[in-house]
Amino acid sequence: MMPLIADERSGAAPIATLEELARILDGVLLPEAYGTAMQRVAISPAVLEPLCLWNPRQYSRQCLHRTHSHELLLICYEPGQRTSIHDYDSQSAWIKPVLGQVVEERFGLAPDGSLVRQGMQVLSTGKLEHLGGEGTIHRHSNPGPGRAITLNLYARPIRRWRVYDERTGSSSLSGTPDAASE
């Protein structure tokens, strides 16, 4: 597997280990710095693969590092696996494929509450995507043919998880009741 190359625009040395990434994330003061840190991530898939859990029924999610202000997840997709259509409410998130690619679909809500697909893009290996604020309803899927791994950083840790019914647009919500006020 090819090691990832950090985004050169960050102008800083690539981050090659999870320990280093965790140390840098723990030192972040301004939220924008999370994006900068994630741009510098160049962790080899070979480092992450031993930590991966592959579930033939559904994509898997594991927490690699968490503090009260952020949490880093490792998401593993077998070919064809996908998330629900969901959003994080007011959470900010950075998604970075480190193996394979994932397709991101974005949705909006029509006045009658039904879902309307607004766009689609391919997140290839090493590309950093930011999701934040209201209205970032989306779904990630692995189009295959190989496996896909993404590193997802959430600031703050996931407190709300809203799942939309693709057939009707109705949503379900995950998270703490007080999270909306934060």
Add this chain to the structure above:
Amino acid sequence: MAHGESNVDPVQLDRVRELLFSTAAEGLVLVDRTGAIRMHNPRLLELFGYREGELLGRSIEELLPHHIRQAHAAYREGYNAMPAKRHMGHGRELFGLRKDGTVFPVEVGLNHFTVDHELYVMGLVTDITERKKAEEALQRNNAELEKRVEERTAELALGAKAVEVAFQREKELNALKSRFVSMASHEFRTPLSTIMGSADLIARHAETGDRERILKHVQRIRTKVRDLTSILNDFLSFERISEGEPATQAEPIDIVHFCIGLAEELRGTAKPGQALEYDHGGEERAITVDRTMLLNAITNLVTNAFKYSPEGSPVTLHTSITNSVLDITVADRGMGIPTEDQPHLFTPFFRAQNVLTIQGTGLGLHLVKRYVDLMGGQIDFTSMPGQGSTFHMRIPENSQRP
């Protein structure tokens, strides 16, 4: 001529009498009315450890242990008043006191005669130490034997009880399995005929290339296969749990991601418009529990909530961790449980009256209760017919860290 003496020469007869007296295996003692020893044979000295001449003239009570001497003197007075040939101390154990102070068990036969109006009492003393030892050994053996018989009887009784319990359990299991076979044959028929119908329609639509209808029937087949799998999983879990106490396998989990993963997995079981609204209260989100049992318990409650609620009706899942206890609440706004059925809800194969037309095994809630029990937790519920049900589980952290 005395009884038992034939025409023997008187001189020889005296000699024989002397020999009978001096060589007797029992001690012979002759006392007068006052209890003074007037004559004894050598064996008596031997039994009591005295030397020749030491006993003559001394009280017979000196040959008895101290604590019975006073009583013996009274018995002796009574005997003097009504002398008779008999065994001494009928029904009581008798003991002699040796010169060295040791005590030994004896048996004493009494007889009497009168010479010149003077009453003499003769005692025949037998040392029964060896016989007593043999009796005691026999008693010990008997007691040991009785004890072993009692123990063995108890073991057999226990074994018989265990066999009876196992037999009863086997009977119950067989009855439950029979109920399952009856239920399964009924519950399998509907989805199987749906699958067959959809397969026929897919074949027909394939000829016209109607992709949309084909996909609809593929989805219908998937749903029915999932229903059948669920029935089989319920039964397999029921059988596994009924045939033994599966050990819990504790591991630390992050309850928020655990529930998000569960919500993602269960999204396909919801009816159109049904939302699963999950929230976690509090900052603490790590707990050590049996992941599989917890997964099965929550999955069962959430899928039940979807199943017994109408389209578009939300289901809520709430978790919190307080003082190492995980609280889980699953609530729906569905059909609820009839009040008269509520006491039987966790009984295997029980189905409430208002869901008899909806597919189900009647095992789900029984399994949930068993999982919660195995995790050392508690489950309760409230329900209003027509308004919905709320199930609440409390599961303590498993102290056996992996």
